[in-house]
Amino acid sequence: MLLPPQIPYPDKYDECRRRGSEEKQANARPEIKDKISNLDQYNNIIVGYPIWHGDLPMIMYTFFESNNFDGKNIYPFVTHEGSGIAHTDEKIQNTVPNAKVADGLEVRGIKAQALEKTTKAKISTWLDLNKLIK
Ligand SMILES: Cc1cc2nc3c(=O)[nH]c(=O)nc-3n(C[C@H](O)[C@H](O)[C@H](O)COP(=O)(O)O)c2cc1C
Numbered sequence: 001m002l003l004p005p006q007i008p009y010p011d012k013y014d015e016c017r018r019r020g021s022e023e024k025q026a027n028a029r030p031e032i033k034d035k036i037s038n039l040d041q042y043n044n045i046i047v048g049y050p051i052w053h054g055d056l057p058m059i060m061y062t063f064f065e066s067n068n069f070d071g072k073n074i075y076p077f078v079t080h081e082g083s084g085i086a087h088t089d090e091k092i093q094n095t096v097p098n099a100k101v102a103d104g105l106e107v108r109g110i111k112a113q114a115l116e117k118t119t120k121a122k123i124s125t126w127l128d129l130n131k132l133i134k
Helices: 013-025 058-065 088-095 109-114 117-129
Strands: 044-050 073-080 105-108
Touching: 013 058, 044 058, 058 088, 073 088, 073 109, 105 109, 105 117, 109 117
Parallel strands: 044 073, 073 105
Antiparallel strands: none
C-alpha cells in the first residue's frame, strides 16, 4: 500500500532536500492523504522509506504516531546514499514501544533502482531471515 502525502514532495532533488530539511528542523508532522482502514488484519508490516537527513522523513513519524501498531511486528527497509539505516529502526521502536521492530534492511538508493543481482540476494536473505514472503 502506498500512502501519498497531502502535499506532494518536489520531484527536483534540491527542492525536496530543502523541504525535508525544513520539516526536520520544525519537528513537523506532515499530513498523509489517505488513512489505513484495515491495519487490524495484519500482524507483520513491512515499511519502506528513504533516509532523509540522517533520520526518517518526518512524515513517517506522522504514519507511526497516527496508527495503532500495538502487538504488531514491523520490518523496516530503507534506501539511502551512504547513511545506512541511521538507527531509524530504533527510532521507530521508540515511537511505537508496543510493537516489535525487527532489524531493518538497508540498500543504497542507486542499487535499489538498478536492482542488481547482489541487491536482490540481499533482499531475499533479509526476507528469509525474517520468514517473510518472497
Ligand atoms: C530530503 C532528503 C534528505 C536526504 N538525506 C540523506 C541522508 O541524510 N543520508 C543519506 O544517505 N541519504 C540521504 N538522502 C538520499 C536519499 O536517501 C535517497 O535519495 C533515497 O534513498 C533514494 O530513494 P528515492 O529514489 O526514492 O529518492 C536524502 C534525500 C533527500 C531527498
